[in-house]
Amino acid sequence: MLKDITLGQYFPGDTVAHRLDPRTKILLVTLYIVALFSADGLLSYAVMCACLVVSVRLARVPPRAMVRGLRPVLFIIIFTAVLNLFFTPGEQEFFRFGFLAVTDTGIKTAVFMVLRIMLLIMGTFLMTYTTSPISLTDALENLLGGLKRFRVPVHELAMMMSIALRFIPTLIEETDKIMSAQKARGADLENGNLIQRAKAMIPILVPLFVSAFRRADELATAMECRCYHGGEGRTRLHVLRYARRDYNALTIGGVICVLVFVLGRFGL
Amino acid sequence: MSVMLQAESVRFAYPVSEGREAVPALDGVTVAVERGTFTVVFGHNGSGKSTFAKMCNAVLVPDEGTVSVEGMDTRDDTLLLSIRQRVGMVFQNPDNQIVANVVEEDVAFAPENLGVPTDEIRARVDASLDAVGMREFVTHAPHLLSGGQKQRIAIAGVLAMCPDCIVLDEATAMLDPMGRREVLSTVRRLNREQGITVLLITHHMNEAEDADRVIVMDDGRVVMDGTPKEVFSRVEQLRDTGLTVPETVELLDRLCQDGMPLPLDALSVDECADVIADALSRKG
Numbered sequence: 176m177l178k179d180i181t182l183g184q185y186f187p188g189d190t191v192a193h194r195l196d197p198r199t200k201i202l203l204v205t206l207y208i209v210a211l212f213s214a215d216g217l218l219s220y221a222v223m224c225a226c227l228v229v230s231v232r233l234a235r236v237p238p239r240a241m242v243r244g245l246r247p248v249l250f251i252i253i254f255t256a257v258l259n260l261f262f263t264p265g266e267q268e269f270f271r272f273g274f275l276a277v278t279d280t281g282i283k284t285a286v287f288m289v290l291r292i293m294l295l296i297m298g299t300f301l302m303t304y305t306t307s308p309i310s311l312t313d314a315l316e317n318l319l320g321g322l323k324r325f326r327v328p329v330h331e332l333a334m335m336m337s338i339a340l341r342f343i344p345t346l347i348e349e350t351d352k353i354m355s356a357q358k359a360r361g362a363d364l365e366n367g368n369l370i371q372r373a374k375a376m377i378p379i380l381v382p383l384f385v386s387a388f389r390r391a392d393e394l395a396t397a398m399e400c401r402c403y404h405g406g407e408g409r410t411r412l413h414v415l416r417y418a419r420r421d422y423n424a425l426t427i428g429g430v431i432c433v434l435v436f437v438l439g440r441f442g443l
Numbered sequence: 444m445s446v447m448l449q450a451e452s453v454r455f456a457y458p459v460s461e462g463r464e465a466v467p468a469l470d471g472v473t474v475a476v477e478r479g480t481f482t483v484v485f486g487h488n489g490s491g492k493s494t495f496a497k498m499c500n501a502v503l504v505p506d507e508g509t510v511s512v513e514g515m516d517t518r519d520d521t522l523l524l525s526i527r528q529r530v531g532m533v534f535q536n537p538d539n540q541i542v543a544n545v546v547e548e549d550v551a552f553a554p555e556n557l558g559v560p561t562d563e564i565r566a567r568v569d570a571s572l573d574a575v576g577m578r579e580f581v582t583h584a585p586h587l588l589s590g591g592q593k594q595r596i597a598i599a600g601v602l603a604m605c606p607d608c609i610v611l612d613e614a615t616a617m618l619d620p621m622g623r624r625e626v627l628s629t630v631r632r633l634n635r636e637q638g639i640t641v642l643l644i645t646h647h648m649n650e651a652e653d654a655d656r657v658i659v660m661d662d663g664r665v666v667m668d669g670t671p672k673e674v675f676s677r678v679e680q681l682r683d684t685g686l687t688v689p690e691t692v693e694l695l696d697r698l699c700q701d702g703m704p705l706p707l708d709a710l711s712v713d714e715c716a717d718v719i720a721d722a723l724s725r726k727g
Contacts, residue, residue, distance in 0.1 A: 309544060341544040344586045390539045396502055397540035400532040401553035401600060402524055408558040412551035412565065 185307050191420065192234035192305045197314035199421040200302050203428045207298050210435040211291055216443035219435045220287065223294055226431060227301070234305045244300040245293060252292055259285035312337045317415055330406025342390070349386060353379050446513075447608050447640045448476040448499055448530070453508035455494060468494040469505070470663035478607070481634045481641045483651040483671075486660035487685050495660065496612040496644045500530040513607070528557060531601030533614040537593030541585045546577070546596055549585060553604040564603075571599040574637070575629050591622025595629055602633070608640035609633070615645060623647070648689045651675075652710050659684065672708035691715035 187193075192200075207226070214220050231241060245252070263285070265278025303311070316333035323329050354364065357378050364375050453472045456465035468491045476482055486492040497503040498510045501517035512530055515522045531553075534540050543549040547568050554564045572578045575595040580588065585596055594614055601609055611630065615623040627650060634641045643650060651657045657674040659667035661684040667674050675681070678696045681688050688696070691712060695705045698719070703726075709718040 309548065337544070338542065341542065344584075345538050348586075390536075393534065393536060393539035394542070397532075397534055398542060398552075400500060400502065400527055401542075402527050402556040402604065403552070404524065404556065410555055410558050410561060410564065412548060412555060412561065412568065414561055 186236055186240070186304045187307075188235060188305065190233060190235050190305070192230065192301075194420070195305075195424055196415055196417055196421045197306050197310040198318055198415060199417070199424055200306055201311070201314055201318060203424060204299055204302050206428045206432040208295065210432040211294055211298070213436045213439040214291070215287075215439040216441075218443040219438040220290055222431065222435055222438070224290075227294055227298055230298075230301055234301060236301060236304045240304065241297050241300065245296055248292065248296055252289055255292060256285050256289050259288050308340045309337055312340070313411075313413070313415060330409075334406075338394070342387075345390075346383070346387065350379065350383055353382050445478050446475050447478045447480075448474070448642070449509075449511045450474045450495070450498065450505075451509045451511075453495075453498060453505040453510060455498070455503065455506050457494075467663050469498070471508070472660075472663070472665055473508075474658060474665060474668075476608075476640060476642060478640055479634075479638045480655045481631070481653075482643070482656045482658060483654040484642065484644045484658045484660060485646065485648075485651065485686065487646060490660040491663035492644050492660045493612055494663075496532070496610050496642070499608075499610045499642065500527050500532050502532070524557070528553075528604050529606055530608045530610060531604055531606040533594065533597050533601055533609065533611045535613045535616050537590055537597055537617070538586070540597050541593060541600075544584055544586070546572070546583050546585055546588075547581045549596060550599045550603050553600055557604065567603045567605070568599075571602040574602055574633060575599045589622060590618045591625035594618065594622065594626045598626070598629060598633075606639065608642065610642045610644070612644050613646070614643075615647065615650065623650075646686075648675075648687060652689070659686065661685075671710055675710060676707035678707060695719075 195203075207223075210226075211223055214223055231238065260277060260281050261275040263278060263281035264276070265280030267279045268276050269279070269282075270277040306314075312333050315336075316329055319327070319329045358364065362375060362378055364372070364379075366372075367375070450472050453469050454467060455469040456467045459465050470491075472491070472495060474495075484492045484495065494503065498505060498517065500512070501510075501523055504510070504518045510517045512526045515526055517526055541549050542552050550568045550571055551564050554567050559567065568581075569578065572581060575598050577592065577595050577599060580592070580596075585593055588596065597614070598609070609630065611626075615626050618626065630641050630643065631653070633639045643654070645651070651671050651674075654671055657667070657669065657671050658665055659674060659681070666684055667677065667680065675688055675692045678688050678692060687693070689710060691710055691714070692707055695707050695709060695715060695718065699705050699707070703722060705718055705722055709715045
């Protein structure tokens, strides 16, 4: 049952979106977010929507997967919509109920805010759909490399992240095993109220933690045995290289970002 | 033949909490392992065999005595990387020694650490995977492989350092018989074809059958040392140390006790069968 959990949600493929350098994708998403927050009118939002639709088509990610990504934030979206709808003062009032009022500005902001959150989530999800977690980690290590000068342990953080990703399936498998073992000893994990069920998790978490620490210890020894001594003087099997398509993508992204920013200034 | 590993009256005890007496894990071990040999170290749990293995590439250093790898003292911190590059170590649990989530990335881990140029890393990864017969799994996720396959990936990860010696610390203990066979035949081939010194730590008797040398440990000491035939024919002494002998020797020993004079040094099933058939035909 736990095996169905996929983290990072990578859809393997061989499209332009997949082949772009992971660093390019991170930069593009950053540009996309900047543009999204400077958009302030029908036209600029239309441009942003068009960007997302084109990218999704290019990446050949099933649209259903994009919508599914919105499910965990559904509550936030509804909450934002309601809040903006009823609490924004405006010139024209359509409806009033005590201190709740629906105004023309209210409707406009609510629609735009909801659109903004949805585009934001879907845009970032598109990146994780088309980039494997390891290359994302690599890209982050590379992009943040400059921070090493300020004693930020960039390599160590990236290493921790990739090891964490590597151990997710192993630990999920282990959790499954422990749950079966505890069930065989009569543990009741499915029934009872929230507190009872939370208590039932203790006999699962304790052995899981113990074994995770033991694993960590063994892994550290194994890494040392393979000459790991930090990021210094380390070379890589896969070296990240910008190709022509990366420059093209970044140029297009940059132009669109500026365009949306200008449109937003004029309230379009 | 030159000496690969040299242990000189090594003593070692694990640190214990205050008030308790430290029990020595190694109590005066002197062993020299020659280059290019296949040596099996035996012993039951707590005999010190795993501690001895960890001495071989400076994971642990002796309290007293010295361990040297190709003449380099393991207590010298400045030599640490070159010692570990020469003596690769494969551990018991395959899951806890695989670092990356793609096979090729994992095999590349050691050469990446050693600062090998990218092109050469590629070449070493391919060669190592070829050597363990796992080339077709280059881009697979390690957690989806079987135990034996994972251990072969771990061996490939060590091979990518171009080591002179591989120490397998109970690397077959968690595997099913199939996986055990895969791993054993892989290290045998590496020993024969590439001349890599192999030190196999195990408690499975039959893994010692065609080793060059068998070392039996008990209570932190070396109690027997010789060719498999020499060691296994000392059935009584093996039993005293709480070890079982291979089934073939067990059978021959019982037949001997029942009054059928047989040599005890026929280790493999075929040899054993031949010896018994001979004896029977002579009798008849």
